[in-house]
Amino acid sequence: MNEHSERTYEVRTHGCQMNVHDSERLAGLLEGAGYRRAPKGEQADVVVFNTCAVRENADNKLYGNLGQLAPKKAARPGMQIAVGGCLAQKDRDTIVRRAPWVDVVFGTHNIGSLPTLLERARVQQEAQVEILESLERFPSTLPTRRESAYAAWVSISVGCNNTCTFCIVPALRGKEKDRRPGDILAEIEALVAEGVIEITLLGQNVNAYGSDIGDREAFSKLLRACGAIEGLERVRFTSPHPRDFTDDVIAAMAETPNVMPQLHMPLQSGSDTILKAMRRSYRQERYLGIIEKVRAAMPHAAISTDIIVGFPGETEEDFEQTLHVVREARFANAFTFQYSKRPGTPAAEMDGQVPKAVVQERYDRLIALQEEISWEENIKQVGRTVEVLVAEGEGRKDDQTARLSGRAPDNRLVHFAPPATGPAPRPGDTATVTISYAAPHHLLAEAPAAGVRRTRAGDAWERRNTTPPAQPGVMLGMPSIGAPAPTPAPASASGCGCD
Numbered sequence: 001m002n003e004h005s006e007r008t009y010e011v012r013t014h015g016c017q018m019n020v021h022d023s024e025r026l027a028g029l030l031e032g033a034g035y036r037r038a039p040k041g042e043q044a045d046v047v048v049f050n051t052c053a054v055r056e057n058a059d060n061k062l063y064g065n066l067g068q069l070a071p072k073k074a075a076r077p078g079m080q081i082a083v084g085g086c087l088a089q090k091d092r093d094t095i096v097r098r099a100p101w102v103d104v105v106f107g108t109h110n111i112g113s114l115p116t117l118l119e120r121a122r123v124q125q126e127a128q129v130e131i132l133e134s135l136e137r138f139p140s141t142l143p144t145r146r147e148s149a150y151a152a153w154v155s156i157s158v159g160c161n162n163t164c165t166f167c168i169v170p171a172l173r174g175k176e177k178d179r180r181p182g183d184i185l186a187e188i189e190a191l192v193a194e195g196v197i198e199i200t201l202l203g204q205n206v207n208a209y210g211s212d213i214g215d216r217e218a219f220s221k222l223l224r225a226c227g228a229i230e231g232l233e234r235v236r237f238t239s240p241h242p243r244d245f246t247d248d249v250i251a252a253m254a255e256t257p258n259v260m261p262q263l264h265m266p267l268q269s270g271s272d273t274i275l276k277a278m279r280r281s282y283r284q285e286r287y288l289g290i291i292e293k294v295r296a297a298m299p300h301a302a303i304s305t306d307i308i309v310g311f312p313g314e315t316e317e318d319f320e321q322t323l324h325v326v327r328e329a330r331f332a333n334a335f336t337f338q339y340s341k342r343p344g345t346p347a348a349e350m351d352g353q354v355p356k357a358v359v360q361e362r363y364d365r366l367i368a369l370q371e372e373i374s375w376e377e378n379i380k381q382v383g384r385t386v387e388v389l390v391a392e393g394e395g396r397k398d399d400q401t402a403r404l405s406g407r408a409p410d411n412r413l414v415h416f417a418p419p420a421t422g423p424a425p426r427p428g429d430t431a432t433v434t435i436s437y438a439a440p441h442h443l444l445a446e447a448p449a450a451g452v453r454r455t456r457a458g459d460a461w462e463r464r465n466t467t468p469p470a471q472p473g474v475m476l477g478m479p480s481i482g483a484p485a486p487t488p489a490p491a492s493a494s495g496c497g498c499d
């Protein structure tokens, strides 16, 4: 035990999945240094903000939150506040100028320094600001406190070599750095040994994976290698980029049974003119060509997307092109965003900013069309029998309805009735259910589940919930065990800074 053994922490996460996963690492680092997670409702000794620079007004929100903490800190000697993530990387020492009660500011490239910086701030009684320009070491070598016992994110790369004009990510996360395949597979094997049965490979642009290690087919090879891992039942990935989405990836998806029939493919705009202005190097024809090939190889795949409405210069005709792609592609769902200026991006300086009322009107039309398509596509699922991986915290009304919730292989959300006899499945177990009703954003299986499979993941979930948290240890890159907390919902499916 060290002197911090009784100190508690809280990590507040904003932004994309990349941040959510980084927060798992921050939690792992703090636990490795002897801190323990603050019980719900209790003020933590150390509050860490993992920030996002992508959202409009992100800085105002951060300073508002920091302002609320100032009196709490004044009343609690020894309390520390740290700010990390993309906004910290961008604003640097502005943060301690505007909020001098902040103890530590760290960037996206040195999250591993957090415990040291907290200690230094405590000893020196002075704020520590440390921002590196490039990655210190690959974050996956840091201890990680996974939020889920049955599903895990695994980083395959950080940074991005693209230069989309609406996106701040390349400036803040740097050039793409790929992790070695052997390290990725070793981490997945270790997770599977702990009971995890679903992994999501994570990167800003996953299928550019390999450009840094000189192998253009590295991503499809990685998918196939995941297929050979005994006990790994579900493999997903986010996000690909249409530019790098090659046929070998489609073949690997279709031919590897544990790679799920699901694809999140950011479109952003259906207009070639706007795609060019966004500096997205594919065009409508290529995008639709990919969708066609994916559908031919995996007829049941659910395809989702990200779309930005009202990018500078977008005309009614451009917007019609987006609607055209939406009609053709028949997305299972779409994360839709109204364009807003993000300081520091080229698009923020562009002429032709579209008036808010016009953006809103287009946005409403897009939502109406997509809702209709999502619903029609979900109706096609009625009568199908699917195996649902039971989830924790997915069904907000489960308590009232006595239902359980989880994800079908294609990632559709399914609420279902538990089996008529026998124990209810635990999170991480699977249930075989027949879809009887469809809504635009979820499916229902009203008859009792026909079959429950108790899995190693369900056992792992049960262990987590019945055994006291493990003592902190140094397990580099390995998951540590402890009571789970709900995973913050990602702001965007893409992790692409597009939200």
Ligand code: SF4
Residues within 6 Å of the ligand: 160, 161, 162, 163, 164, 167, 168, 169, 170, 204, 205, 241, 495, 496, 497, 498
């Ligand atoms: S939107 Fe995605 S692909 Fe484009 S620069 Fe940002 S992170 Fe890279």
